[in-house]
Structures are given as structure tokens and as C-alpha cells.
Amino acid sequence: MRGAFCWAILLPCATVATAAPRTLGFVITTWNIAAYETRFADECPLGLNPGYDELWWRGLSKPDRAKFTDNGLKSRLERYFVAIRRGPNGEDVCMNPTSVKDPPLMLVEGEKSYGMDLDGKDGVATGKSCPHQEFTGLDGTPGVDNQLYRLLGCVYGFRSYGQFEANENENRKSNGKGMTLIEVTGVDDVRNDPDVRVTIYRAVDQYTLDGSGRFLPYGSYRIDVADGKPRYSSTLRGKIVDGVLTTEPGDVNLPFYGNYTYMNRFLRDLRFRIKLADDAASAEGMAAGYLGVDQLMFYVGGLGPIQSSAPANCPSIHVAAYEVADGHPDPKTGRCTTLSSAYNFKAVAAFIVHGESQRYADGWFDRVRRFISDLRASN
Amino acid sequence: MHRGFASLLLSLSLLVLAACGGRAPKTSGAEPGARLLTEPQYRSIIADVFGLQITIGGTFDPLVRTNGLLTVGASLARVTPAGFEQFDRMARSIAAQVTDPAHRDYLIGCAPQDVARPDDRCAEQFLGRVGRFLFRRPLEREELATRVAEARRAAVELGGFYDGLAASLGGMLVSPSFLFVIDVVEPDPDARGSMRLDAYSKASRLSFFLWGTAPDEELLRAAAQGELHDRRGLERQAERLLAAPRMEAGLRAFFDDMMAFEDIARIEKDSIIYPAFSAAVASDAREQTLRTIMRVVLEENGDYRDIFTTRKTYVSGALGRIYHVPVDRPDGGWTPYEFPEHDPRAGIVTHVSFTALHSHAGRSSPTLRGRALRELLLCQKVPDPPGNVDFSKFNDPHSPARTARERLSVHALQPACAGCHKITDPVGLGMEHIDGAGQLRTAESGVAIDARGSLDGIEFADVGGIGPAMHDNPAAPACLVDRMYAYATARPTQRNERKYVKYLEREFARDDYRVPALLHKIAISDALYAVRPPVEPSPAFARNTP
Numbered sequence: 001m002r003g004a005f006c007w008a009i010l011l012p013c014a015t016v017a018t019a020a021p022r023t024l025g026f027v028i029t030t031w032n033i034a035a036y037e038t039r040f041a042d043e044c045p046l047g048l049n050p051g052y053d054e055l056w057w058r059g060l061s062k063p064d065r066a067k068f069t070d071n072g073l074k075s076r077l078e079r080y081f082v083a084i085r086r087g088p089n090g091e092d093v094c095m096n097p098t099s100v101k102d103p104p105l106m107l108v109e110g111e112k113s114y115g116m117d118l119d120g121k122d123g124v125a126t127g128k129s130c131p132h133q134e135f136t137g138l139d140g141t142p143g144v145d146n147q148l149y150r151l152l153g154c155v156y157g158f159r160s161y162g163q164f165e166a167n168e169n170e171n172r173k174s175n176g177k178g179m180t181l182i183e184v185t186g187v188d189d190v191r192n193d194p195d196v197r198v199t200i201y202r203a204v205d206q207y208t209l210d211g212s213g214r215f216l217p218y219g220s221y222r223i224d225v226a227d228g229k230p231r232y233s234s235t236l237r238g239k240i241v242d243g244v245l246t247t248e249p250g251d252v253n254l255p256f257y258g259n260y261t262y263m264n265r266f267l268r269d270l271r272f273r274i275k276l277a278d279d280a281a282s283a284e285g286m287a288a289g290y291l292g293v294d295q296l297m298f299y300v301g302g303l304g305p306i307q308s309s310a311p312a313n314c315p316s317i318h319v320a321a322y323e324v325a326d327g328h329p330d331p332k333t334g335r336c337t338t339l340s341s342a343y344n345f346k347a348v349a350a351f352i353v354h355g356e357s358q359r360y361a362d363g364w365f366d367r368v369r370r371f372i373s374d375l376r377a378s379n
Numbered sequence: 380m381h382r383g384f385a386s387l388l389l390s391l392s393l394l395v396l397a398a399c400g401g402r403a404p405k406t407s408g409a410e411p412g413a414r415l416l417t418e419p420q421y422r423s424i425i426a427d428v429f430g431l432q433i434t435i436g437g438t439f440d441p442l443v444r445t446n447g448l449l450t451v452g453a454s455l456a457r458v459t460p461a462g463f464e465q466f467d468r469m470a471r472s473i474a475a476q477v478t479d480p481a482h483r484d485y486l487i488g489c490a491p492q493d494v495a496r497p498d499d500r501c502a503e504q505f506l507g508r509v510g511r512f513l514f515r516r517p518l519e520r521e522e523l524a525t526r527v528a529e530a531r532r533a534a535v536e537l538g539g540f541y542d543g544l545a546a547s548l549g550g551m552l553v554s555p556s557f558l559f560v561i562d563v564v565e566p567d568p569d570a571r572g573s574m575r576l577d578a579y580s581k582a583s584r585l586s587f588f589l590w591g592t593a594p595d596e597e598l599l600r601a602a603a604q605g606e607l608h609d610r611r612g613l614e615r616q617a618e619r620l621l622a623a624p625r626m627e628a629g630l631r632a633f634f635d636d637m638m639a640f641e642d643i644a645r646i647e648k649d650s651i652i653y654p655a656f657s658a659a660v661a662s663d664a665r666e667q668t669l670r671t672i673m674r675v676v677l678e679e680n681g682d683y684r685d686i687f688t689t690r691k692t693y694v695s696g697a698l699g700r701i702y703h704v705p706v707d708r709p710d711g712g713w714t715p716y717e718f719p720e721h722d723p724r725a726g727i728v729t730h731v732s733f734t735a736l737h738s739h740a741g742r743s744s745p746t747l748r749g750r751a752l753r754e755l756l757l758c759q760k761v762p763d764p765p766g767n768v769d770f771s772k773f774n775d776p777h778s779p780a781r782t783a784r785e786r787l788s789v790h791a792l793q794p795a796c797a798g799c800h801k802i803t804d805p806v807g808l809g810m811e812h813i814d815g816a817g818q819l820r821t822a823e824s825g826v827a828i829d830a831r832g833s834l835d836g837i838e839f840a841d842v843g844g845i846g847p848a849m850h851d852n853p854a855a856p857a858c859l860v861d862r863m864y865a866y867a868t869a870r871p872t873q874r875n876e877r878k879y880v881k882y883l884e885r886e887f888a889r890d891d892y893r894v895p896a897l898l899h900k901i902a903i904s905d906a907l908y909a910v911r912p913p914v915e916p917s918p919a920f921a922r923n924t925p
Contacts, residue, residue: 205709208700210654218655218700220709351705 024184024276026283026347027203029215030169031180034114034286034342035149036138037160043110044154051156051311052093055102056083076308084307094301097318105313105320108153111136115146115342116288118249118269118327130336132326145340147324148291151317157303157310164303164310168258173213176206178257181221182274182283183352184238184245190280193240198247198272201352202232202255217281217348224255231255232264236272245274249289261302267291268328268338274347284346290327290338297321404878408909411562411576413555414869415456417442417449418641419632423592425473428512429486433476437469446871447758447862448636454870458558470552474545483541494541497534502544503527509548514556515586515593516563516579517603526551560587560869564910574912578602581613581908588867589620589902591632610903617902621895627677630894631669637862638727639755640665642736649741653816656735659697664731664817667693670713671727676894683859683892687726687849690718701731701817723812723843724819726850728752731817738815745783745807752806752834756849758858761802768796781824784808806834810842856892860884863894867901879906 041048050058053076060068068074068082076083084092087099113135119126122143123134135144152158158165172178181201187193201223208219224231232255238247249269256265270289277283300314325336416424418439425433440462445452458466477486484490487505491498506526510518518526526547534543551557560583567575576584582594582602594602598616606612620626635641643665648656671692675681693713699706702724707714718724727733737751738744753759773786780786787804809832814820822828830841837848849855860883865872872880883900890896901907 208696208709211650211657212654214654216655216700218703220696220699220706222707222709351699353705353707353709 021186021188022190023352024187024190024280025221025350025352026182026184027207027215027219027221027350028180028182028345028347029173029207031172031343031345032160032165032169033148033152033158034146034288034344035153035159036110036113037153038110041154043108043112044106045109046106046154048154048156048159049106049311049313049316050103052086052307052313053079053083053311055313056086059086077305080305080308094303094307094314097297097301097315100315102313102315102319105151105316106154107320107324108150110153112138113144113146113149113342114138114286114344115144115149115340116271116273116286117141117143118145118288118290118340119143123326128328130326130329132324132340145326146288146342147326147339148296148341151321151324151339155312155317157307157312162310163306164259164312167306167310171258171260173207173209175257176203177262178255179203179207179221180255181223181350181352182272182347187240190240190276191243196238196240196245197235198238198245199233199235200252200254201230215348218351219348220351220353222353236270238272240276243276243278245272245276245283245285247272252289256299259299259303259306261299263295263298265291265295267341281349282347283349284344286342286344288340288342291341292328292338293321293325294337296339403904403906404882406873406876406879406906406909407911408876408906409868409870409873409911410913411564411574411580411910412454412870413559413561414450414454415442415458416558416560417453417636419591419635420587420593423590423628423632424513427592427595428509429473429477429482432482433473435469436472437465439465444639446865447755448866449641450636450869451865451871463553466553466558467549470549471545473552474549477548478541478545487544491540495539497531497543498540499527499531501540502530502547505544506530506547506551510551511599512593513551514554515560515583515599517599562910564912574910575608576908576910578605578607581607582616584867584869584907585613585617585620585902587869588629588907589617589898590623590625590629592625592629614903617899621899621902627673630677630898631673633863633866634669634672635665636866637755637859638668638732639736639751640668640732643732646736647740648735648816652741653814653818655700655818656816657697659695660701660731660816661735663695663697664735666713667695667698668727668730668732671730680893680895683856683887683894684850687728687855688846690720690722690725692716692718692730698731703819723841725843726846728756728810728845728849729813729842734810734813735815735817741815743783743811743813743815745787745811746800746803747807748810749803749805749807752849753802756858757852757854758861759802759854762799764796764799769793781826782828783811783823784829806832806845806848808832809834809839809845812842856887857884859894860887860897863897864901864906867907876906879904 036043057065066072069079084094087093087096089099091099093100115135115137119129120143121129123132125131132145132147133150134142135146136142137144156162179202181203183199183201185197185199187196203221204224205219205221208216210216232253234250234252236247236250236252238245249271251266251268252270254265254267256263267287267289270287272285272287274283274285297314297318300312300317303312321339322335325339327336327338327340329336421439422435425435440456440459442449442452442456445455476482487501488508489501489504491501503523507518507523510523510526529550530543530547532543533546534540537543537546555561561580563577563580564574565577567573579599579602582598585607586592586594586598597619601607601612601616607616643661646661650656671689672686674691675686675689676683694702694704694706694716695713696706696709696711699709699714704716706716723729733751734743734748737747739747750761753761773789778786778789780789787800787808809830811823811828812819812821812830820828832839832845834845834848835852835854837844837851839845839848861872861880864876864880864883883897886900887897
């Protein structure tokens with residue numbers, strides 16, 4: 001009977017050994033910085049960092065506090081646009097993080113972290129990395145590189161009870177931008193396969209949710225296409241062992257949207273470790289690679305008023321980011337330009353739609369361009 | 380959908396020629412009657428006469444499904460006071476929309492001299508034109524004069540021409556001449572002592588059968604000129620209707636009725652158990668099956684029985700999540716899809732529109748599915764369960780029985796239940812690989828499902844075997860013929876028509892089970908228009924009637 005149930009590309013079917021390789025599709029539903037947090041923030045022995053508002057407040061005289069806050073009645077959100085412009089010439093310190101000299105960022109000092117060993121070294125400098133302290137994985141794995149966590153782990157807004165991470169996921173859920181598709185091709189056996197390909201795409205269709213807002217598996221998603229080619233299509237080699245898919249490292253363009261910022265997130269030496277559910281209807285895993293400091297600061301600089309409820313301070317983060325950066329030294333300055341990082345994610349099974357139907361998935365500009373092109377051709 | 384119509388007509392003509400050898404048994408039909416418009420017919424007529432932009436609010440009284448069809452139930456329906464209130468409300472709303480400033484310029488077709496005063500000329504022009512389509516016949520001179528007088532009186536009382544016109548139009552829309560399709564008979568000049576339907580009644584019967592709506596301008600013209608009493612004239616009109624794109628809507632209306640799809644609007648599923656099921660799924664499920672049937676029987680002019688085995692269908696984004704198949708247009712629209720050979724799903728009986736509709740809110744139901752299959756698609760009667768049936772063992776949440784088969788095996792031990800379950804369950808249990816929402820599954824409550832089943836002596840291993848069993852079951856095409864003829868006449872089939880229906884079944888088989896050929900045969904038949912003279916009341920009845 002099992003043989004009769006190999007109908008779907010997503011379902012395992014061990015009895016059909018000679019079947020053509022199949023394709024697994026997933027849409028990522030949640031994506032978070034892999035941050036190890038203890039109950040009492042022991043990893044941050046000096047406490048959590050002050051945000052932009054606290055630093056602005058500290059710098060004000062008593063009369064100015066009264067003046068700028070309507071005698072203390074203005075909320076953090078209402079005074080954001082004054083507080084953030086505390087540069088010497090009224091600069092927005094998130095857009096111009098070097099315009100002020102703020103207290104140094106308090107970093108994570110704990111020994112444990114989620115993540116992977118990205119450099120294969122013990123944190124010593126190589127041609128490809130800068131000296132840095134490494135973590136021990138929660139399972140005791142040594143040499144875990146996760147400098148993004150070291151940088152942001154003690155920033156309130158980036159912790160699990162801060163708002164940035166939750167808001168990012170909610171943004172993607174509500175408007176469907178920056179949704180990431182994972183396609184695994186060449187799968188002969190979803191439990192064990194020594195050679196598969198993992199390709200990352202961006203979806204143009206919204207999440208499929210049930211009436212309660214929960215993610216539904218088996219939705220169809222068209223990929224983002226420009227000029228007939230996928231806008232995102234980074235591919236990694238991988239293998240599946242006992243239902244766990246791991247990939248070799250490679251440079252990957254990840255579509256990203258969160259906290260009202262859309263960006264192409266370029267992660268270098270990114271690798272995945274994905275645990276597939278037995279029925280392949282869902283998956284969860286970790287991605288780890290190097291994130292450019294410039295990319296991080298582009299995102300942090302655009303956080304805007306959300307910081308009023310999720311404290312962070314851009315200038316302190318900016319300075320510290322370069323201090324803890326551990327990857328891809330600049331050939332001229334020798335200063336590292338990327339941060340080792342790790343992300344936890346969850347996904348549900350999805351159908352990734354390619355082919356002729358992609359004409360519908362073109363963006364608005366593509367459609368207008370095609371319309372004009374057709375019009376010219378017809379004349 | 381209609382690229383094959385030219386060749387279809389040609390083949391129809393050939394089929395007609397080929398069929399000339401067999402003589403159709405004579406029928407005497409039924410007494411002339413009156414049938415309440417069904418909801419789809421009402422909506423179609425309003426859309427045809429006034430356009431789709433006129434919205435129809437309110438609810439229609441439910442009809443009693445009779446001989447498997449609501450259309451037949453309409454021949455036995457009466458308008459209740461509450462039902463009339465709804466018709467009146469709808470009529471007022473439609474009339475108000477037709478005469479409002481947004482629509483009046485292009486729907487009324489004339490303008491009064493003074494909008495604050497009555498205008499008999501414009502009222503007569505509008506009411507005469509519209510009334511002919513609504514009543515499916517020209518209005519008598521006195522009848523039209525009465526409607527115009529109503530418009531005049533209301534215009535004076537309400538202070539405006541359009542208000543008066545709306546009042547009169549509203550009156551027409553609650554008139555029995557609109558709400559009921561009335562058989563009008565006249566002496567048959569070709570058979571002394573016999574009656575026949577008058578030309579307009581013939582036009583209505585033909586149009587409601589093939590298009591599911593009232594006659595159009597050309598059919599009314601043909602009726603006015605007596606062409607429908609002439610065989611060639613009738614054939615010309617029938618073939619025109621069959622070749623028109625509108626034919627698809629008429630055929631959809633028939634299958635919608637036959638499949639009892641009106642219940643889909645009321646379908647509810649437990650969102651915890653079936654999170655992927657939604658109102659969109661239910662609505663799309665109906666459309667999916669109708670599209671699938673139309674492709675087989677109309678677009679491809681194929682064998683009707685193939686609807687039970689075809690792997691080709693259409694899926695929407697919502698259905699894709701239930702069937703676990705990809706769709707090209709997740710944001711709307713339909714994607715042609717063909718279930719692969721190794722997929723057990725094939726044919727309309729495996730569609731969500733059947734499996735989910737005939738299930739409970741939180742679980743499948745072999746009994747409901749078996750019953751629906753037998754009653755709707757094989758025209759077999761399954762008795763209702765006895766009033767004192769004990770479901771406690773079946774519904775016991777602590778029962779060790781984990782699958783429907785195990786639960787039913789306990790339940791069906793009750794002697795009062797066993798008889799009917801023997802009719803429904805063997806085929807219904809064969810569909811257990813599809814859950815109550817229409818999704819494939821292999822296990823229930825962690826136990827592998829035994830989905831063996833049987834239908835009238837044909838045994839199969841799982842749901843994949845139901846399609847072929849239905850395809851080869853002689854009751855399936857016979858059922859279609861039975862339903863189609865009853866739908867055409869819109870009344871229960873009479874005893875004197877049984878031989879004719881048997882004849883149609885044979886002809887259907889001879890025509891390789893092509894539905895358009897069957898439609899054509901019925902549309903030009905004498906049987907469709909045959910009427911018996913009404914039975915005179917007995918003298919005793921007449922004496923006692925005030």
C-alpha cells in the first residue's frame with residue numbers, strides 16, 4: 001500500500017527506489033538571530049545597554065529635559081525625532097553613527113552560544129579572519145563563531161523580549177515581503193541522500209495562513225523574477241543524513257524584509273543545517289555565515305522609531321561591530337568587514353512555482369516594460 | 380470552452396440522422412402545471428434582463444429535493460407568507476436599483492417628459508419590453524394597461540415618474556406570471572381532442588432546460604411566429620441554444636442541481652482539525668468539479684462516464700493546499716492540473732466537493748459518502764436512519780475503535796442499522812484515504828487505514844478503484860438520463876414516460892454517452908413538450924367545492 005502513496009513530491013516514499021529524483025520545497029516562516037539567553041541575562045554581567053533615548057536624556061540639563069519633553073509628558077515615541085537628532089549639528093545619530101562618541105557597547109561575555117564553527121580555527125587570525133573569542137555550543141561543540149550574537153546579545157531590542165525580531169517576523173507575515181523559499185532538488189531519499197542541491201529564492205506570493213493566522217503547509221509560491229531570471233537563486237551543495245540536511249558553505253543572497261526595511265542580505269560562507277520533519281511537511285534549522293558590518297548598519301540605521309520601544313543605540317553598535325568583526329579582512333586596512341552570525345528558522349512545506357507561469361510573477365515594472373515592448377512589436 | 384462547437388453541431392446532426400432508425404416511444408406527459416423559479420433561475424433572469432450590476436439580496440425559501448433535483452422540487456413548491464415577503468423585498472430592491480440614477484439611463488430606454496409627473500408613453504414602452512422577458516410572453520393589452528396605470532397612480536402618490544415605475548416593476552416581479560413558470564395549453568390542431576403547450580410555454584421549457592433561464596429575444600420571436608410548433612423550427616432553435624456559449628451555464632446549472640451543490644454554501648469544518656479548509660476551499664471545490672465536468676462533457680464532447688475517472692482537473696490556490704499540489708496562480712485564478720498515474724485521486728468522486736461535502740465537520744463519513752454516491756450519482760434510494768438509532772457506540776471518544784471501519788463495524792451490528800449500512804458503507808469505506816476535508820491520508824488516529832471497498836460487486840483496494848467501478852456501473856449513465864429528463868420537464872417523471880426514459884438510456888449508450896447528443900435528443904423530442912389534458916374534478920368534488 002505504501003507504494004500507492006508516493007503521489008506528492010513532498011512525501012517520503014522509501015518503496016520507490018527507482019523513482020526520479022524529487023524536489024522538496026519550503027517557505028521560511030520565522031527567522032531569528034540565534035541568540036542564547038539565560039533567564040537572568042548572565043551572559044551580560046554588566047547589564048543591558050542603554051538605548052538612544054537614555055543617552056540623550058543623560059546629556060540634557062534639567063531645563064532642557066522639561067523643554068523637550070513637555071515637562072516629561074511626551075512619550076519615548078513622541079520625543080524620538082528630537083532624541084535621535086542628538087548629533088552636534090542635529091544629525092540623526094543612526095544615519096550618522098560617527099557624529100557622536102558614545103559609551104562603548106557592553107558585549108556578551110558568556111561562553112555558550114548557538115552557531116557553527118565557521119573558520120575551523122580557534123579564533124586566531126588567518127588570512128580570512130581576525131582574532132576573536134569563540135563560543136562553545138550548547139551541546140559542547142567547541143569553536144562556535146557567532147560575533148553577531150556577541151555584538152547584539154546585550155542590546156535590549158535584539159533580545160527575544162525586545163521588539164526587533166518579533167516585529168520582523170510579523171512584518172513578513174502580514175505583508176509577504178522578503179519571504180524566503182528553500183528548494184531542495186535531486187532528492188532520491190528524504191532520509192539519506194549524499195548529494196542534493198539547495199537553492200534560495202524570494203517569493204512574490206503572500207503566506208498561506210489558516211483562519212487563526214497559523215502558517216499552512218503546501219501553499220504555492222511563485223518566485224521573484226526579473227528579465228526572465230530569478231532575482232534570487234543562490235545554490236549550495238548538500239547532503240541528507242538521517243533526515244538532517246546540511247550544506248557546504250557558499251555565498252548566498254538572502255531576501256530580507258523586517259522592521260520596514262527591505263534589503264538584499266548578502267551572507268558569505270553561509271551554510272544550512274535543516275532538520276526535516278518525518279512527513280517533510282515542515283522543517284527547522286540553522287543557517288550560519290558572515291554578515292557584512294555595512295549591511296548590518298544599513299539595517300540598524302533604518303530601525304527608526306521602533307527603537308523607542310526596543311532600546312538600541314546605533315553609534316555604540318557601529319563602533320563595536322567593527323571591533324568584534326571576525327571575517328573577511330579588508331586587504332588594504334586589514335580590518336575585518338564581516339561578523340560571524342547564526343540564525344534559527346522554521347519552515348513549512350511549499351510548492352515553488354517555476355516556468356511559464358512566472359510571467360505572472362513579474363514585478364509591476366517588468367509587466368509595464370513587457371507591455372510597452374509588446375506594443376512596439378505590434379506596431 | 381467552446382472551440383469544439385462547430386464540430387459538435389456537425390456530429391450532432393450525424394447522430395440525429397443515425398438515430399432516425401429507432402422510434403421513440405410515445406408519451407402523454409403530465410398535466411400542465413406551474414413551477415416556482417429556482418434561485419439560480421431567478422438570478423439568471425434578473426441578470427439577463429437588467430445586467431449583473433443589479434444585486435439581489437434576501438434569501439429564498441428552501442426547496443425540497445424531489446426525485447434527486449431541486450428543479451423537480453420546484454414543481455411542488457408553494458410560496459409561503461415568509462417566502463413571499465422575501466420575494467417582495469427582493470422585487471422592491473431590484474426595481475429601486477433599475478430606476479435609480481445610476482442605472483435608469485441605459486436600463487429604461489426612454490425618458491419622461493417631466494420626472495416629477497407620470498409618463499404613460501415611457502412607462503408603457505419600458506414595462507411592455509421588460510414584461511415580455513420577465514413573463515416569458517408578451518403582455519396582454521389589458522395587462523399592460525393595468526401595469527401602466529399602476530405606474531401612473533404610484534407616480535402621482537410618490538411624486539415622481541421613476542418611483543411610480545419602480546412600484547409597477549416591483550409588482551411585476553412578485554407576480555405569479557414571473558415567479559412561476561406556468562404551462563399554458565391550447566387545443567392541438569394536429570390531434571383532435573388533445574392539448575399541446577402553447578408556443579411560449581414551449582419556449583420556456585426549452586430555454587430553462589438548455590440555458591437555465593428565460594427565453595431570449597430570438598426564441599420569443601420564434602414562439603410568436605409559431606416556429607416552435609414546426610419540427611424544423613424547433614430543431615433550429617434547439618440547435619441555436621446548444622451551440623451558444625450560454626449553453627455551458629445551463630449545463631452547469633443542471634450538474635449543480637444533480638450534485639446537490641447548494642449544500643456547499645452551508646459546509647462547515649472544524650478549523651482545529653482541518654486548518655487548511657476555508658470558505659474559499661468550499662466555494663472553489665464546487666467550481667472545480669463543475670469545470671472538470673464541463674471539460675469532459677462539453678469541451679471535449681467526451682464520454683460522460685469519464686467524469687468518474689478523469690485525472691484532469693483544475694485547482695485554485697485554496698484547493699492546492701488541500702490537495703497538496705502546486706498551482707500557477709496562488710493569488711487567484713485556476714490552474715489546469717492532472718493527477719499523476721500513481722495518485723489514487725481521479726474523477727469527481729474524489730474531489731473535495733464530494734468528499735468534504737459528504738463528511739462530518741471533524742471527520743469523514745463512509746456512510747454519508749456512500750449514501751450520496753448512491754442517491755446522487757446512481758439514483759438509488761437509501762432509507763433514512765430510524766429515529767431511535769443509537770449512535771453512542773459510534774461516537775464514544777473512549778472507544779478502542781480507532782478507525783471509521785472499526786467504529787462502523789460495531790455500530791452496524793445493531794439490526795436496525797445493518798440493512799442500510801450494507802448499502803452505503805462498502806463503497807464509503809473505500810474512500811477513507813480521503814479525510815473529512817478532502818485531504819489524502821494513510822492513517823486515522825495513528826492506525827493505518829484499511830481502505831478496501833466495493834460497489835455492486837466490484838471490489839477495490841482504495842479510493843483509486845471507485846472511479847473505474849462507477850465508470851462501468853450501468854446505473855451511472857442511466858441515472859444521468861433519468862435526472863436530465865426530469866430536469867428538462869422540471870417535474871417528476873410520469874409512469875407513461877418510463878419507456879421513453881429507457882429509450883433515452885439506450886440512445887445515450889448508442890451515442891457513446893455524449894451529453895450534448897442527449898441534450899439535443901431531449902430538446903427536440905415530443906416527450907419534452909407533451910401534456911395531458913387536466914383531469915376534470917369529479918362531480919362530487921365539484922359539488923362540494925364552494
